[in-house]
Amino acid sequence: MSAIAESLKGRSFTRVADWSRDELLSVLDFADDVKQRQARREKHHLLPGRTLAMIFQKPSTRTRVSFEVGMTQLGGHALYLAAGDLQLGRGETLRDTAVVLSRYVDGIMIRTFEQDDVEELARHASIPVINGLTDSSHPCQALADVMTIRERLGRLEGVRVAYLGDGNNVCASLMVACAKLGASFVAATPEGYEPAAEVVEIAREAGGEVELTRDPQAAAEGADVLYTDVWTSMGQDEEREQRLRDLDGFGIDESLVRLADDDAIVLHCLPAHYGEEITEDVLYGPRSAVWDEAENRLHAQKALLALVIS
Numbered sequence: 001m002s003a004i005a006e007s008l009k010g011r012s013f014t015r016v017a018d019w020s021r022d023e024l025l026s027v028l029d030f031a032d033d034v035k036q037r038q039a040r041r042e043k044h045h046l047l048p049g050r051t052l053a054m055i056f057q058k059p060s061t062r063t064r065v066s067f068e069v070g071m072t073q074l075g076g077h078a079l080y081l082a083a084g085d086l087q088l089g090r091g092e093t094l095r096d097t098a099v100v101l102s103r104y105v106d107g108i109m110i111r112t113f114e115q116d117d118v119e120e121l122a123r124h125a126s127i128p129v130i131n132g133l134t135d136s137s138h139p140c141q142a143l144a145d146v147m148t149i150r151e152r153l154g155r156l157e158g159v160r161v162a163y164l165g166d167g168n169n170v171c172a173s174l175m176v177a178c179a180k181l182g183a184s185f186v187a188a189t190p191e192g193y194e195p196a197a198e199v200v201e202i203a204r205e206a207g208g209e210v211e212l213t214r215d216p217q218a219a220a221e222g223a224d225v226l227y228t229d230v231w232t233s234m235g236q237d238e239e240r241e242q243r244l245r246d247l248d249g250f251g252i253d254e255s256l257v258r259l260a261d262d263d264a265i266v267l268h269c270l271p272a273h274y275g276e277e278i279t280e281d282v283l284y285g286p287r288s289a290v291w292d293e294a295e296n297r298l299h300a301q302k303a304l305l306a307l308v309i310s
Helices: 003-007 021-039 062-073 094-104 115-124 139-153 169-181 197-205 216-220 237-247 290-309
Strands: 051-056 077-082 107-111 129-133 160-164 184-188 210-213 225-228 265-268
Touching: 003 021, 021 139, 021 169, 021 290, 051 062, 051 094, 062 077, 062 107, 062 129, 062 290, 094 115, 107 115, 107 290, 115 129, 129 139, 129 290, 139 169, 139 225, 139 265, 139 290, 160 169, 160 216, 169 184, 169 197, 184 216, 197 210, 210 216, 265 290
Parallel strands: 051 077, 051 107, 107 129, 160 184, 160 225, 184 210, 225 265
Antiparallel strands: none
């Protein structure tokens, strides 16, 4: 194992911004290796007897299944903890929760609303804390995204990624990952849906080429990757009708795909809403790498877990 990989032992992964280019690449390289081992059905029990506590304050398909299966394949165990089943639901502090869980388990994954809650948990835990999703950040998804881009296109340097729709948590984490790994990033959003200015600044300070536009066609022109996400996330249901009006025209359909590079791929972190942010024919079409992307959540997270817990 490289010196960089060794240095990741015990580290938390709460934001992409906190990790260097070389640290991110070490996870991606290890993820490729883990994926090959799994394809060959080779045992790779890198975390025997280790336990991951998984705290969920939001429902999940890919995050829960990929982390739980991942720990099993690594020879460990994942413990599902719904927030309402914990004393957190009755007022116990995050600090106390972090200290207690640190005595029982080897790592914590949390899927919650506030980024500050993840950061506080990581401050007080003596074990690694992994951000499974917050309203402002989705770093594990970004790992799977850049893994898929490199796998499909053979590189990250010089790749043009066009993100269309709501400049949300997925957009934020992917933007910073692209900036650190040499891909250019353009976000096409309607007024009021831009990615957070702080995130754009972080990406540009990391050396990233970041462009913001209100023109989805201009963003898609010559792009190597077209990316989108749902327009109405959990907790935004009351805004749904307004969001559908505001984001109309920012979905990915065949006409938009034709503007991209001939070898371009389409990504979506799922779940998808057909006819809104993406059409069904694109999601299941020849340019779609969405299902590889979903699978790569498993491999990227296994690599991350093995590196930070082992």
